[in-house]
Amino acid sequence: MESVNQVTCEKRSYSREFKSHQHEFGQFLFPLQGSLDIQTKWQEINLNSDYCFYLPPRFDHNYRSIDRNEFLILDISTQYLPKDTSSMYLRLDKQWASIRYLLLEEAKSNENISSLVDLTRYVTNKLQISKPPSIDYIHNHYKEPIRLETLAKIEHYHPVYYSAWFKKKTGKSPKIYISELRLREARHLVIGTEWSMSKISEELGFENSSSFTRWFVSCEGISPQKYRNLNNG
Structure with missing residues (x-):
């Protein structure tokens, strides 16, 4: 040129x-x-x-x-x-x-x-x-365990640099980005379906409903059942 x-x-x-x-x-x-x-x-x-x-x-x-x-x-x-x-x-x-x-x-x-x-x-x-390939991958697999090394490999980055690159791209760390995707889906399933907490926890990749409930409380401050009751009147 x-x-x-x-x-x-x-x-x-x-x-x-x-x-x-x-x-x-x-x-x-x-x-x-x-x-x-x-x-x-x-x-x-x-x-x-x-x-x-x-x-x-x-x-x-x-x-x-x-x-x-x-x-x-x-x-x-x-x-x-x-x-x-x-x-x-x-x-x-x-x-x-x-x-x-x-x-x-x-x-x-x-x-x-x-x-x-x-x-x-x-x-x-x-x-x-x-969307870069690794972010596409997150959106398709956020319900599964995702290793930082896997995401870095998709972009051909060193894992340490990948985290900095990801934050520059999204404004968030990979861990927070994935957690927010899961939480958004969790809210939808809790409010928008009549699924049991066991089924929702299984859908989101948690070991059991107890671990899902603990995670939901840490994010929202209330249990998923109370969240459902409050939002569904």
């Missing part, structure tokens, strides 16, 4: 030797063929066709590819980025795959820069609202 005020979308390939740099712009990498090894201070990622990856400006990283490869690269001027962004490792779901397709079409035509800018704005907006 010649200027930090530009947006560039093009196909690139990478060599087998590790190279190290940072850039003054944000960069999205979409695999088309092969994989790319990316190393940052806290992450080691093998970026393959199942994921895409965002690198924020001025972010030191090493990279190489040991196989035949091709990537669609979107270099994003800082004027289109939020003030504070972090690296994002994202599953290439249907929406991101559709975005990649549209970017490929823009890269082929390379005629209307305004269309590419509009698409880039959409990408950066989606970047802000997308």
Whole structure:
């Protein structure tokens, strides 16, 4: 990218030797063929066709590819980025795959820069609202025991750094975030169903109704049965 005020979308390939740099712009990498090894201070990622990856400006990283490869690269001027962004490792779901397709079409035509800018704005907006894979995992598994190491591994972070990254992302520690999800579901089940406390405790992954009741009291200050009675009149 010649200027930090530009947006560039093009196909690139990478060599087998590790190279190290940072850039003054944000960069999205979409695999088309092969994989790319990316190393940052806290992450080691093998970026393959199942994921895409965002690198924020001025972010030191090493990279190489040991196989035949091709990537669609979107270099994003800082004027289109939020003030504070972090690296994002994202599953290439249907929406991101559709975005990649549209970017490929823009890269082929390379005629209307305004269309590419509009698409880039959409990408950066989606970047802000997308859930990283580990947070997605929490929302799908919060009723089960979740280890910090498991979440860190999903993001390819060191566990110590993952906690700091998570708090920056959500404003909460992983433990509190998970507990709040369980409590929200607990309130719903206590008020919105006629399930017994034993069934609710089993649904939420507690060993028994006693442990569920103790946890609920510690969170709400009253027992789940009293909470039900008060809210259901």
